[in-house]
Amino acid sequence: MIFSFSRLNLYRQCPYRFYNKYVLGKEEPVTKPLALGKAVHQAIDDIINGSSHEEAVLNGYASAGFHEDLVQQEISDLVERAPVYWKMGRTEVYFKLPPSNSHNAPEIQGYIDLLSPDGAITDWKTNRSIYGV
Structure with a gap:
């Protein structure tokens, strides 16, 4: 599993x-939070890969299916506050790892939002509530 x-x-x-x-x-x-997170993640990814801010925001909005509760300005504001720049690293890096060497070990999977060339990992959050991992 x-x-x-x-x-x-x-x-x-x-x-x-x-x-x-x-x-x-x-x-x-x-939900709106899910759509907003998807839109902002996509826009950040686009900026890191060379898109203009305006193009990235529009692509983010489109990737969230033009969700009825989203406002492009909110996406734009969140993206503007993100400390991102062109070619700062690889985005949406998928991983799947077993937590042990046991033959029957389950696997843990996820996506790293940003993997910098120096090995730093960033997990972008657009939610409005703080939680611990």
């Missing part, structure tokens, strides 16, 4: 939602 922080956190919050999403494969509605 594959685990991630998001999956484990959803199970902790609501085992029934976890069951519906990861066992039954039911889609959950896209």
Whole structure:
């Protein structure tokens, strides 16, 4: 079985939602925070890969499906505050690792939002509540 922080956190919050999403494969509605995070992540990725701020914000808005509760200005403001610049590293780096060498060990998966050339890892957050890992 594959685990991630998001999956484990959803199970902790609501085992029934976890069951519906990861066992039954039911889609959950896209909330504003989810759409905003997707839009900002995409815009940051685009800027790091050479897009202009305006183009990146529009691409971010599009990647979030033009969610009805999103406002382009909010995406723009969050992206503007992010300390990003062209070619600062690789974005959306996927990983899947076993936590032990055991043959039956589960795997942990996720995405690193930004992997800098010096090996620093950044996890962008657009949520409005603080939580611990």
